[in-house]
Amino acid sequence: MPSSASNPVWRRLRADRAAMAGLAVVVLLLLLAAAAPLVTALEGQNPTAFHNELIDSATGGVPIGPFGGASARHWLGVEPGTGRDVLARLVYGAQVSLSVSLGATVVQVALGTLVGLAAGLGNRLADTVLSRTMDLTIAFPGLVFAISLMAVVPGSFPRPVLLMLVLGVLGWGGTARLVRGQALSLRSLDHVAAARLSGARSWRTARREILPGLAAPVITYAALLLPGNVTAEAGLSFLGVGVRPPTASWGQMLSGATTWYQADPTYVLLPAGLLFATVLAFTLLGEGLRTALDPRAKSRLRRTRSRRSRQVAST
């Protein structure tokens, strides 16, 4: 993020209180995730050690003590059933959530930009075929495909990477559609036409003349894709086809919490609150970026014509 006071984008973003709150939460989460080993070392716990002495075997494993067994040694209590440290699992879960969603967004944007450029600058046949493919991927409920694809990939493949790739491969359609539209309008501009007529190769034209013009809309779109990917990762892990135990993930904790919410509500509310805060913060930051990068466009929430973008995980 450029911090010079003269940068108009940064200035506009700073004036947007909701976006700044979102940014603060995002930075906090990133720090928390990056410092996960530090946080757990400070607490003196780790995310995988079982503590049978802290759960009540008579009730099937409810943590002993109020607030999910919170104590000076386990700041946010322990997991019902296993006695693993909740804080440690939350911060390591943040690592998974953030890295998968960021990685998936990068794959989506990279694929979408490539396909969109190829469609927008290629010949008519390429454009037709690629546009049809985009329509198809956008219309599809990605969750079904994401779940199914987990069946054919060998279990030894690292799950977080697999999740990034699956979400990326299923979610590039929107970016491609956006890039295609931008490329079509940019290529009729004078300087691009001049480059083409002077005999520059189309790949070079794409890189030198079109890509810079795409930066703002693509960054905005990517920022709004991110919260969807956080939800998607949590959803897949919730269903048990995402990150595998013993790796911690918020979705997995929530799935475990479905059987414990009566006896131990703390265990539901902590990952739920964290997931909610993360998605909300990314959404607010994305909306802020959109208005900061293009002051003429109003926030998507208030736009007169709203087109719904499908997310990979919805129902």
Add this chain to the structure above:
Amino acid sequence: MIRFLLRRAFSTLTVMLVLSVVVYLVFYAAPHDPARLVCGKGCDGVRLAVVRHKLGTDLPLWQQYWQFLHGLLAGRDFDAGTDVTHCSAPCFGYSFQTDQPVLGMITARLPLDASLAVGAAVVWLLLGIGAGVLAALRRGGIGERALTGVTLAGMAMPVFLVGLLLMMVCCGYLQWLPFPSYVPLTQDPLAWASNLALPWLSLALVMAAAYARMTRSALLETLAEDHIRTARAYGLGERRIVLGHALRGALTPVITLLAMDLGGLLGGAQLTESVFGFDGIGRLLVESVNTIDLPVVVGITLFAGFFIVIANAVADLLYALADPRVGLQ
């Protein structure tokens, strides 16, 4: 009109065909042996060859796909010499793990997903359209700001979170409702509704925001049109103008969105089913992924895909019927 229908039907069928090729290739060209999975542990070479022959995976990939397509359109037999399994058309595959045709497994669970989808749709239409109309009528007022807030929160709350919290409050603390477990409509309508109330509400809360936004924007657009100005000039009351004239035109995009969402939900509501412990199509998919029952995974993926493609076509048709400007070319 007939030309429009024919063209739409043709493109729909083409997309379905392409989809079946893609799905089949993705799942069967993968570097693993479906026969070994079906055969199970302690499977020797002779038996493996028999299973392979029965599944048809000893053939080249394109022939396998041809058999699959043939099964879809005209039924097929899985033939291993003495042991023949018939799967009648439309054959979405055969699960050798459970010894059932995949389509039967899906249709057995379809009433649940249909109940879930239709009931939730009623709730989210009431919520979404109601909120959208209110927000459009009082622009800049408290209703609009509330809508923005609720929309933001709705976008940040995945359905499994909403469901979990609702269940915690309504069934756990307040004990207003029983913990949901599916009761068929034909068996006991009252129990059906009270058990599905929370799943309906959670799905609706997540979906309603999109409908509210769409209703609001479409209504504002329609209210700015000439025929509304004419109606105003005739001295019609504001309520009649909005509810009698403007809303009708504004609902067209809402109807197409509804067709798409219903189509998506009929292919399984994985997360909702999972939170409430319902044994629907989505749950079946997740379970089949965990047991690597490949024919079921392929069958459900294709089934869900077909529903979406058909819903798309229905949405287009409704749009063309409702809005003469779109035209039926």
